[in-house]
Amino acid sequence: MKILLFYSLALLGVVGIAQNKQVLYGMEDIPQNLLLNPGTKLTQKAHYGIPLLSQIHLNVGTSGVSVHDIFGASNATEDINTRIRDKIFEMSSKDFFTATQQLELINFGWLAKNKLYFSGGIYEELDFVFYFPRDLAILVWEGNSDYINYEFDLGEISTTADLMTVYHFGVNKQIGKKLTVGLRAKLYSSMASFKSTNNSGKFVTRLGDNDSPNIYEHSLENVNMSVETSGIASLQDEENSSQVSSEILGRALLGGNLGIGFDVGMTYDITRDITATASILDFGAIFHTKDVETYQARTNYTLDGIELIFPPLANEEGTLPYYSDLEDEVEREVPIDTLYNSYTQMLPMKVNASIAYNFGRPTDGGTDCNCMNMSGSIPKNQSIGLQYYSVFRPKGPQLAGTLFYYRRFASFLAAKATYTVDSYTASNIGLGLVADVGKFNFYIAADNLLAYSNLAKAKSVSLQLGFNIKIDRE
Template structure:
């Protein structure tokens, strides 16, 4: 059972992905800013992302424990480190896997007031709270005779394709607003939340053995799209590929969603922005399998079982398993972005190129600001705050530095650089740079890159 906890810590430290894209937010020279804020300013007239390479993001971290906390030299023995980590981690700590890959992304300006964008991206999102009570039970056993809550077990996971179309409208020199419609094509969905039940023991019986009890157990696991892995008849690789291709391109479980956002200038130098992303849901009707396990067993009540050594087969009298195929609805994890910044060192070239107004707004090479991020999860919000500084070094070179405080770290320093060569643009962004010298200590690290063609009408 102790091996279970070691493997869980390793899995947590290796497969935790962040979801905040603070390095790309408010970077108006990049098309990807529109995916973080549909109402973001657009300073070009057309773009075409390199298929499959216009945005690739990878990040990893952990809100509760790092590999170094468990296996680092000088911290004590592995057992001592696990005991110390278990006492520190709570059932509010979590790990999550989240990544995006843009398959196609295009944009164009119409009548110099609206900027339209459309594309397809694939997204994976796995989120699980640390099952504190179950980990303690696996590591220490039930010698402490406490209640172990099955409600600690809570996780969601999905893989889907997103087809989207949006417009950013230049309302006037002070305000831009935007909206993006989304059509979700679900590939895989797994969720188990709102579980109930307690495992506990009464005082030792006459022969010194504690009596185990499972009270008011109700555990539900919903799945969609896992048929190829659960069915007895195995698919060939070709059949498996065709199945998931169909699911990815509107052949399976579908949903709809919307993004909204704005950019508002209080003055030429002070800017306020905000966005709400993924306000939507999916309805799962195809390849749905739901597994439910429920029941109640109290060793103090009269029963035909030996209270000290209940036989697992006889427990079937008290516990039941069901497999259902009822459709269900899953909601997307809604995300909120907001920022306020100040610009300085006027950019005379950029202001002169603002053809939308007779009296162009003053533009600035540098910005310093604050960004807030929040994401809805089953037990509440996951939040982050970022202080940033960006600078336009020339018409073709841009850089941004961020300092972020979030659930993973209080010392997350990030860097983005973007270069443009004629109409070809590329960017590279990395997070949590201070821990790259020893990734075992890092609770969060990320790398993002993208390639696209950007055009300005002469």
């Protein structure tokens, strides 16, 4: 039990708003920016991601607790059990733990003769979110003795986990001087999916009244809980890990449950110095039809204990099987049904938006007055602006706001610094660096830099890096 608890706490420690790539967003020097805004401005003629290395993304985080909060050595004078208990009560059921990992397998793009920039690729994604079920945590940690008549909310259980491969192809076009738009179509192949949301119900131990048969009434009230799984039941039947791996690989190659979705985005130069962008990502759904198992429990049930009826017995005759009868009653009254119905899973849609003021010296070798481009913006070597990000999660959107400063130091080197306020922290500083060495493009971005001096105190850490071949326009 202690080992289980240790791993759970350790996991909580390492598992950001996941998927917010606030440092990369808007960095036009990086081809992967197309995945964050299909309507970004592009400077290259073509790009090819180095297979498996073009984007490695990891984001883990918690909104309520850090490893240091629990395992900190300097606060060890206080009993660890007191710290855990305090945290359980301090956190709310809206606190969450998330982890997102992406690995790009292939990424490519080219400017066609009709001035359309086509791009496509394949990436693998693992996405996990788990909301903290505060009432259940209290019940497990404290028991029910001090919580007579308290309604433990079982609806706080909310979690999803997805492992999928995404095949995507998109198009980007500059329309006129001011506007660039883009659209990306995505085909999702789900390898495994797990979802338990929209649960409801209460567990309560009430003190019985005059009509109650026993001291208490232990009640499950209006319980309606479900766990939807896809791609998991059949794996339990596989005999060894190599069979599981080959099965998962098959699903990665479009053999899983399929889904479709879209990304749209735009960039608009409001004035010569002010640029706005916006994108909507993963507007789509996965249709789970194969290897689907849904476990569902719906009940209203009250347990009163065991009633002895003292039957008249003769000749060593056994009495009634009260305990077995009770077990049968619980199984009958609290049934867990297994359903095999297909279900549709809406993907966590993300929204990005930004507005930037560009200043400094022009980067295209021109002057402030470019007579060839009277209406569009002039690329400058610095910009400052605001970004907005949201992702739709089971319990509503998770939001983040970012203040950023971008600077191009030289034609081969640019950097971006961000300050983000989100569910985890109000002191998230991020830094991104992109370098173009000849045709070789390298980038790295990380946030929560202040926390790197002690990751144990970090509530979220996000890191992206990758290598591309980029061929700039003449």
